Amino acid sequence: MYICICNGITDKEIKEAVANGATQLSDLQMNLGVATCCGKCADAACSFLPNPEPIPLVANNQVQILKSK
Ligand code: FES
Numbered sequence: 355m356y357i358c359i360c361n362g363i364t365d366k367e368i369k370e371a372v373a374n375g376a377t378q379l380s381d382l383q384m385n386l387g388v389a390t391c392c393g394k395c396a397d398a399a400c401s402f403l404p405n406p407e408p409i410p411l412v413a414n415n416q417v418q419i420l421k422s423k
Pocket residue numbers: 357358359360361388389390391392393394395396
């Protein structure tokens with residue numbers, strides 16, 4: 355089943371990454387690219403981790419622009 359639609363990453367790939375030592379969302383982001391586009395899959399990807407870290411508000415490759423008045 356696809357977990358990350360943006361990057362075409364399946365639950366099997368995430369489970370393999372966890373079996374190979376991934377422990378945080380950042381590990382999955384670096385190893386697979388999961389949750390590096392829109393970030394909507396971050397919660398689902400974290401559900402495979404033994405100790406999920408808090409979900410980032412902004413995906414790693416996104417820039418949040420704050421307007422000043
Ligand atoms: S669905 Fe994974 S980054 Fe968009």
